[in-house]
Amino acid sequence: MWIRSQDRKRLVEIKDCIGTTEDGRVYKADSAAREDVAIGKYATEGRAMEVMDEIHRYIEEVEKVKLNASFYNPQFCPKAEPDFKIFVMPEE
Numbered sequence: 001m002w003i004r005s006q007d008r009k010r011l012v013e014i015k016d017c018i019g020t021t022e023d024g025r026v027y028k029a030d031s032a033a034r035e036d037v038a039i040g041k042y043a044t045e046g047r048a049m050e051v052m053d054e055i056h057r058y059i060e061e062v063e064k065v066k067l068n069a070s071f072y073n074p075q076f077c078p079k080a081e082p083d084f085k086i087f088v089m090p091e092e
Helices: 045-069
Strands: 002-004 011-013 017-020 025-030 035-041
Touching: 017 045, 025 045
Parallel strands: none
Antiparallel strands: 002 011, 017 025, 025 035
16 A cells, blocks of 8 residues: 655555554554654644544555455446555645
8 A cells, every 4th residue: 555645745655554653643664674654743643543544444445446346347347447546644
């Protein structure tokens, strides 16, 4: 999954996990590089959790599209090909 950072300056591929901190930061944990990459900073931890909920819903929708695409037959519905987008972090 790809996420565009809150400041719109980075596209970050999420392979491991993302999390929040008490100070409202949303970050990508990169176990291979052993570092965290900030992808957003919000006024409160509660707002950061709301953003995490948005990402969660986005992932669920992408997975539903992938499942439906496994049954996709272009012969019967040529324009039904799935359109995958990049999740963009909210500004606030």
